[in-house]
Amino acid sequence: MKPLAITPILLLFLLGSYTSRAQFHDSEFKFSIDIPANWSQNSYMDGSDKVYDFYSPDENAAVQLRAFKSIDGLNMDLLTQVYEQNYLPAGTQKESLHDHTSNNGIPGKQGIYVMDYQGNKVGMSSFFMLQNGFGYVLTAIIPISMMEQKSPEVKSITQSFRLDGMAPAETKKHVNNNPHNQSTGCPGIGSINYQGQTYRTVQIGNQCWMAENLNVGKMIAQPGYPTDDNIIEKYCPDYNESKCAKYGGLYTWNEMMAYSKEEGAQGICPQGWHLPTEKEWRILEAYADSEFKNPDDPTWEKKDAQRGKDAAKHLKSKSGWSKNHINGDPNTNGTDKFGFNALPSGVIRDNLTYAFEGRVAYFWTSTPNPTWGDLANRRAFREYTDHPERSYKAKKYLGYSVRCIKN
Numbered sequence: 001m002k003p004l005a006i007t008p009i010l011l012l013f014l015l016g017s018y019t020s021r022a023q024f025h026d027s028e029f030k031f032s033i034d035i036p037a038n039w040s041q042n043s044y045m046d047g048s049d050k051v052y053d054f055y056s057p058d059e060n061a062a063v064q065l066r067a068f069k070s071i072d073g074l075n076m077d078l079l080t081q082v083y084e085q086n087y088l089p090a091g092t093q094k095e096s097l098h099d100h101t102s103n104n105g106i107p108g109k110q111g112i113y114v115m116d117y118q119g120n121k122v123g124m125s126s127f128f129m130l131q132n133g134f135g136y137v138l139t140a141i142i143p144i145s146m147m148e149q150k151s152p153e154v155k156s157i158t159q160s161f162r163l164d165g166m167a168p169a170e171t172k173k174h175v176n177n178n179p180h181n182q183s184t185g186c187p188g189i190g191s192i193n194y195q196g197q198t199y200r201t202v203q204i205g206n207q208c209w210m211a212e213n214l215n216v217g218k219m220i221a222q223p224g225y226p227t228d229d230n231i232i233e234k235y236c237p238d239y240n241e242s243k244c245a246k247y248g249g250l251y252t253w254n255e256m257m258a259y260s261k262e263e264g265a266q267g268i269c270p271q272g273w274h275l276p277t278e279k280e281w282r283i284l285e286a287y288a289d290s291e292f293k294n295p296d297d298p299t300w301e302k303k304d305a306q307r308g309k310d311a312a313k314h315l316k317s318k319s320g321w322s323k324n325h326i327n328g329d330p331n332t333n334g335t336d337k338f339g340f341n342a343l344p345s346g347v348i349r350d351n352l353t354y355a356f357e358g359r360v361a362y363f364w365t366s367t368p369n370p371t372w373g374d375l376a377n378r379r380a381f382r383e384y385t386d387h388p389e390r391s392y393k394a395k396k397y398l399g400y401s402v403r404c405i406k407n
Contacts, residue, residue, distance in 0.1 A: 024052065025164070029067040029134055034160035036153065054157070061150040063157050066137045070130055076109055079128050079135065089115050095246055096320050098343075099336065100127055101200065103162040105185060108136075112246050114144070123147055123242040131163060147241035148219055152196030155245075159191065159198035185211075186406065194270040201406075202339040205287040207280065208406035211339055213248025216268060217255075223352035225396070226255040232268050235348040235399040237357055247345035250399035253364050253376045263367050269404035275366035276405045278377045278390075285311040285388055288338060304391050313386035315340040322358035324384045332383040342381050348399025359383045362400040 024041065025032045028050070035041065035054050042053045048068060055062040080097060092115040100110035108129030115122050121144040129136045140158050142150045185191055186201040186208035193199075195216045202211040217232030219241055226233035234249030256275060257267045267275045276284075279295070286295040289311040299308055316334020321344050323330045334342065346357040361381040369375040375392040378400060382389070 024054075026050070026052075026067065029136075030132075030164045031065075031067065031136065032160075032162055032164055033065060033138075033157065035063075035157060039157075056150070056153070060146050061142050061154050062140070063154065064137075064139045064141075065161070066139075068135050070133050070135045074130065074135065076128060076130060079130065079137075080109055080111060083126065083128070083137065084111065088113060089117070091116060095242075098317055098319050098341070102127075102129065103160050103191065103198075105190070106131055106163050114242060120145070123245065125158070125245075127158065127161070136161075144240070144242050147245060151241070151245050155197050156193065189406070192270060204284060204338045204340065207284060207287075209276075209284070209340065210273070210404045211341055213343065213345065214251075214268065214402040214404060215244050215248040217249060217251075219244065219249075225352075226252055228254070228259045232258075235354075237346055237354050239354070247343050248401055250345065250348050251364070251402050252397065252399060253395035256364055256402050257366060261368065265366055267366065268402070272407050273404040274407055275364070276403060278365045278367035280405055281363075281365055281377075281379055284315075284340075288314040288340075290314075300390075302390065304389055306387055307390060308387050310386040312342075312381040312388040314338060315342045315388070316361070316381055317341045317343050320344055320358060321383045325359065326384050329384070334381075343401075344381075344383065345401050350394065350397035362398075363403060364400045368395070 023032065023034050038057050039054050040057070044051055046066075050067045052065045053062065054064070084094065092113050095112040095114060097109055097111045099107060101107050106129060108127055110125060110127045113124045113126070115124065122141055123144050124139060124141045127136075127138040138158055138161050140154045142154055186203045189201050189208065191198050191200050197215060199214075200211040202209050215234070217234040219236050219239070220226065220233050221239065223239075233255055234244065234251055236249065237243035237247055251268070255268070257265050260267060264274050264277050266273065269275060282295040282300045285300060285308055286293055286297070289308040291309040292299045299306075313334050314337040316336065318333050318336045321332040321334070324332050342361045342363075344356075344358045344361050346360060347355055347362050349355055359382065363379045365377040365379065367377045369377065369392045372392065374395055376395050378391055378393050380389040380391065
């Protein structure tokens with residue numbers, strides 16, 4: 001493998017036009033990727049690496065796929081380390097590095113980065129994968145100023161990447177063959193496309209969940225509240241669209257529900273999916289917990305207290321969680337045992353400021369509080385506890401993450 005380089009990606013903005021295709025297939029490296037018909041492509045050899053560059057008609061979004069024969073001793077950690085330490089521009093900010101899968105469930109790692117390029121802020125994601133003697137680095141790059149406009153189309157491209165003729169069960173154990181992590185998707189579903197974006201799914205017990213936070217709608221660019229106007233509106237952490245690409249959107253309860261008051265409503269979820277109820281969250285927590293397995297156990301009735309033993313630890317992502325701000329413990333990441341991948345996306349508070357990135361994941365349920373009509377149930381996963389918390393918060397003023405569950 002020749003060392004990876006970021007330069008060809010940045011040069012994409014200066015390239016001319018090439019022949020475009022709707023779908024691209026490489027028989028040598030055995031992969032396929034779907035490319036919009038109006039995107040251009042260029043291929044070339046860079047040492048022993050085969051490189052494909054794809055870019056949008058206006059040259060403001062680019063995707064690069066680099067494939068190579070692996071070498072002895074190369075593993076995922078070394079691959080990402082070489083890339084990050086030696087071939088990213090000086091001053092690049094690493095946002096996250098987490099487990100990710102190809103379209104057909106082949107596991108790898110995905111890094112999210114922000115950099116300066118010729119005075120412009122640029123967001124970049126890179127998917128790293130090693131399989132069957134080959135290595136792949138799939139990179140997408142978009143100017144931050146155009147993230148909201150370009151991200152859905154670019155994500156639909158990168159998430160179409162798949163290895164030909166391989167089922168998830170054929171992946172090598174040294175990559176990520178965790179028998180409990182159902183990252184290959186719900187049976188018969190895999191991933192779903194919704195409003196220009198692709199979402200992974202995960203089967204946990206008898207429930208089929210989205211394995212990613214919902215990220216649909218128009219970003220609220222300035223501090224303010226969404227309105228009932230048939231337009232989905234979301235908050236982004238720090239009012240930055242690139243952070244919605246990382247964490248998903250943050251929504252008020254009313255906006256999430258599409259202004260319905262019915263528990264279990266479809267809300268802003270795709271057709272055939274709905275917003276999880278309090279009971280459905282309890283079923284998930286009981287399945288994930290190592291000790292309290294009955295969703296009707298009194299432990300799950302508790303509010304703002306010890307609920308279960310370690311359900312949150314098993315549902316939290318493996319990376320991205322900050323050091324415990326109470327006792328300084330650095331071991332705050334979860335195990336992501338089941339592929340739920342709860343990210344510490346923080347919260348939009350009632351004063352419209354963003355807080356607690358890296359420290360907490362808040363999720364709305366679709367269950368309103370039976371006593372106080374302006375409150376609804378929520379879930380909290382924190383950096384300093386292994387158990388989830390249940391509480392009631394104001395529907396109108398707080399922005400939390402949203403997951404959808406299959407009907």
